[in-house]
Structure formats: C-alpha cells, structure tokens
Amino acid sequence: MKSFIASITCVVIFVLSGNVFSEENKRDETLESSQEAKDHCLGKQDNEKVQKVKYVIDFSNYSGGSVRKWLESKGLSCEGSAKYHTEIELSIDNGVLFIKTKQPVRGFIVCKDIILVEVSKVRIEWGIIQYPKDASFERGNRNEAVSCYIFFGSENLSSGCFMIPDLPYFISLFLGEADEINLPYKGRYFQAGGRFVCVGNSELKETVISEFDLTSAFQTYYKKEAPAISGLCLEVDTTTTGGGGKAEAYVKRIEFLE
Numbered sequence: 055m056k057s058f059i060a061s062i063t064c065v066v067i068f069v070l071s072g073n074v075f076s077e078e079n080k081r082d083e084t085l086e087s088s089q090e091a092k093d094h095c096l097g098k099q100d101n102e103k104v105q106k107v108k109y110v111i112d113f114s115n116y117s118g119g120s121v122r123k124w125l126e127s128k129g130l131s132c133e134g135s136a137k138y139h140t141e142i143e144l145s146i147d148n149g150v151l152f153i154k155t156k157q158p159v160r161g162f163i164v165c166k167d168i169i170l171v172e173v174s175k176v177r178i179e180w181g182i183i184q185y186p187k188d189a190s191f192e193r194g195n196r197n198e199a200v201s202c203y204i205f206f207g208s209e210n211l212s213s214g215c216f217m218i219p220d221l222p223y224f225i226s227l228f229l230g231e232a233d234e235i236n237l238p239y240k241g242r243y244f245q246a247g248g249r250f251v252c253v254g255n256s257e258l259k260e261t262v263i264s265e266f267d268l269t270s271a272f273q274t275y276y277k278k279e280a281p282a283i284s285g286l287c288l289e290v291d292t293t294t295t296g297g298g299g300k301a302e303a304y305v306k307r308i309e310f311l312e
Contacts (some may be wrong), residue, residue: 178309190232227251
C-alpha cells in the first residue's frame with residue numbers, strides 16, 4: 055500500500071494538472087439538496103430496490119483536534135499539498151469535511167487500505183463553495199475543487215510517460231461548473247486506463263448526491279469486466295487556474311453499494 059500511495063503522489067505531482075486543520079467560521083447550515091441523474095449517474099432507487107451499503111467513508115464522529123491526525127487515525131493519508139495547512143485548509147464542521155485552497159496547489163487524501171469486491175455503485179454526498187476560476191475539462195483546463203478517484207484491480211497500465219509511475223485502471227468523478235455530465239474525458243496521460251467524469255453541474259453551496267454506476271461505466275469505457283476496487287482518493291487541483299488558485303468544496307459521505 056505504501057508503494058501505491060507513493061505512485062499516486064508522483065502522479066499528482068507530475069500529471070493531474072492536466073493541460074488537516076483550521077478553526078473557521080461556521081459554513082451555511084442550510085445546504086440545498088439535489089440529485090444529478092444521467093446514464094451512469096443514477097436517479098433515486100425504487101424503495102423495493104434498496105441496495106446494501108458495503109463500505110462507507112464519513113466524518114461524523116470527529117470531536118475536535120487536528121483534522122489531519124484524525125483522518126490518519128481513520129486510515130486516510132494526506133499527501134501532496136494536503137499535508138500543509140498553509141496551502142490547503144482542512145476542517146470538519148457538523149460531520150462535513152471542508153477543503154479550501156489558498157493558492158495554486160495539488161493535494162489529495164488517500165484511503166490507505168481498501169479492497170472492495172461485489173461493489174457496483176458509488177454514492178457521494180458533496181458540494182462546491184467556490185469553483186476554481188476558468189476550470190473546464192472541455193477547454194483542457196483540468197482543475198477541480200474536489201474529485202474522487204476510484205481505482206480498480208492490481209494490473210498497472212502505462213502512464214504514457216517514463217517519468218510517471220504506471221497505475222491501475224481508474225475513474226475520477228468530479229463536480230464541474232459547466233462540463234458535460236457523464237462524458238468520459240481523457241487526460242494527457244493514462245489514456246488507456248483513466249477516465250474523468252463530471253457527475254453534476256451543482257450550484258454553489260448546493261449539496262449534490264451523486265450516484266454513479268461503476269460496473270456499467272467501467273465496462274463501457276474499457277470493454278471488460280470491472281475488477282475489485284483497489285484504491286480511493288480525494289483530490290483537489292488548482293494549479294493552472296486563475297483567481298490565485300482559490301477553491302473550496304466539501305464532502306459529507308462516500309458510500310459503495312452492492
């Protein structure tokens with residue numbers, strides 16, 4: 055797992071630009087609820103088809119102290135700029151993790167130990183407070199206030215660059231200000247094994263519940279059966295945007311469904 059985290063770190067440093075603790079004032083306590091649904095982004099399930107939750111990441115039992123140390127105790131490792139309060143502020147308020155950048159940065163929070171079999175979907179409850187200025191996959195400015203990378207299997211695929219470590223297949227889900235929903239974008243590297251998918255165009259401070267069919271999407275993108283989920287990380291990237299690289303997002307809960 056250490057080698058996996060090291061590989062992710064190298065990727066974040068060299069690739070994904072694409073072309074925890076501070077006490078802060080309380081955020082708005084009334085965050086509107088909505089749900090995006092299109093193709094692999096799923097609508098509300100019928101009551102008769104309630105799916106079993108196999109694995110959950112949430113922040114509900116945080117009781118104070120260093121957010122970064124608390125995340126570490128939960129098996130979540132801060133890497134890249136996410137290590138440093140001066141670059142990325144991490145705070146937890148009412149069970150919600152807030153991620154705020156102070157400058158052009160790239161950092162991520164890695165789930166250290168995760169092997170999930172018989173999982174078909176992911177459900178993420180999250181939102182954007184400030185999008186990175188001019189961020190747009192459509193225009194090749196591949197920055198996000200927050201994205202969720204989900205890795206599959208143990209087979210490493212070529213990054214397309216000898217300086218960048220190979221990695222397993224992945225699908226990266228993000229909220230975009232104006233990008234097309236459910237279109238699998240490719241990055242500059244990892245074109246054989248990486249796809250970036252906008253799962254919602256949420257309004258600022260609007261809580262979105264994004265439910266995404268991982269099994270179906272993997273089969274569509276890669277023309278093969280999806281291996282077990284083998285890794286997960288939250289990433290923020292404001293390295294190539296304007297506005298001083300400032301952005302802010304929040305994540306309440308990530309669920310993997312049977």
